Amino acid sequence: MAIWFNLLAIVAIGCGIAFKHPGLTVAGCAIALGLSLPIVYRSLRPKIPKSLSPSQRLQLVTIVTMLVVIISLLRIGGFFTYVGELSAGTDWSAVGAVGLWGGAIGQTTIATIAAFVSWRQYVVSRDLTIEQNRLNRQQNVITQQQTIDNYFQGISSLVLDDNGFLEDWPQERAFAVGRTAALLGSVNAEGKARVIRFLSRSKLLTPLQRDLRLGKVILNGDGGYDEDRIAGLRVIDLGVMLASIDLSLTDLRWSDLSDANLIRTSLTGCNLTKANLSRTILYQAKLNGADLKGTRFFYGKLESASPRIPNVDPDYITGEYSGAVVEDVDFTNVIGMSESQRQYCCAWCGENSRRTIPGGCKDVPNRLFISTARSFDDD
Incomplete structure (x- = not known):
């Protein structure tokens, strides 16, 4: 029976459209909708999630009803007609221009956000790299301590x-x-x-x-x-093990470096308190900022002490040939230099180094003759 009523409703809708009769068309639509809704509901009902409680189902139906009511009220109030008239009188070329500007602003905003995201990624990557380097240095220190032990x-x-x-x-x-x-x-x-x-x-x-x-x-x-x-x-x-290396800012107190070859070695800021540098080759070494309190540069008497000479035995009583080779050494800002150390270094360091010794060397003659042949290859 429902099939015949549906067919009748379709015929009514078709006749209403053909003869331009709105009432007949509306009646046919109402009959068709009234007959179709129960059938569709019965087929969809098993598919409705069982997890929805009756109150949730009621809320869902209420929301749909409210949407229908709102749309109907807007239709009755002429809102859609007003929108249509406004659309007809709108200069869409101007709206397009505004849209282009909006698009440009949007693209600029997106580019700014992308730049900010890239910068944040760089910051995070940089922090991770710094942390990884710190952990690597820490691991290297631990490994080095184990190796030394x-x-x-x-x-x-x-x-x-x-x-x-x-x-x-x-x-x-x-x-x-x-x-x-x-x-x-x-x-x-x-x-x-x-x-x-x-x-x-x-x-x-x-x-x-x-x-x-x-x-x-x-x-x-x-x-x-x-x-x-x-x-x-x-x-x-030690021989030449410490030649031309960097020992800056290290603790070398009480170290016996006598007879060692420290040519061009950097001892900047080192603590050389009580270190023994007799007969040490310090040619062109850097002692700037070093602590020389009690450091031994020679044996014997200051007046007769002189730097070592290859293949010549030292005299530890008079100090002859028992001293360190201090030629062209940088003594800038050394601390703890005694008067005997100053006089020895002034006498044997050469003209360039004399200008770096605290207190100056005007009262001490330059005993280092440039023409004197000096060779340190044997060390």
Whole structure:
């Protein structure tokens, strides 16, 4: 029966449209809608989510009803007619121009936002890179400390016997020198300073008196070893290990750097308190800002002390040839320089370096003759 009524409604709608009869058309639409809605509802009802409660379903229907009511009121009030008239009288070319300006502003805004996002990404990436570099440096420091600690243990085991006495044979000394050279070439300035302090305080850089037959070091009776600056033998001879490297701002207090080659080495800002620099080659080294309190540059008397000369034995009583080579050294802003240190350095540092020594050198004659042949290749 519903099929026949639907067909009748379709015929009514068709006749109303054909004969331009609105009433017949509306009646046909009403009949068709009234017959179709129950059928559509029955088919859609099983598909309605069961999760919706009756109150939620009521709210959904109410919202749809309110939309229909609002649209109807706007239609009755002539809102859509007013909009149509306004649209007909609008200069759409002007609206298009405004749209173009709006588009340009929108594009500028989007570009600004994109630039801001890119900048924020750069900031985040930069912060991550900085943090990663910090972690890498921290890991490198830990690794370096472990390497140095292993070196300390290895050197101690190499040159000491079971009773803790020096038992360094030529082969052990050669191994110790090789391990030291390899380590100093792979650690930073602070690591180098730690190694130097350890070796100095352990008397491994000091020339020790030895038995002429067995080569064993000789105890001094006071719990230590006798030094022999003339004929003694060092466990580790630094040689050129520290030449032309950067040791700036490191702690080298009480370090025995005697006879070492520090040519063009940077000791800027170093703490050299009580360090032994006798017969050390400091040619063109940088000592600016270093602490020289108690630093030894020579042995013997100031009046007769002079820098080392290759292949000439020093006299540690008079000081002749026992001093450090200080030619062209930068002494700018050094602190703790004693009067004897100032006079020695003024006498033997050369004309260029004399201008850098605190207090000046006008009262000290220049004893360094440029024509004097000096060669440091043997070190």
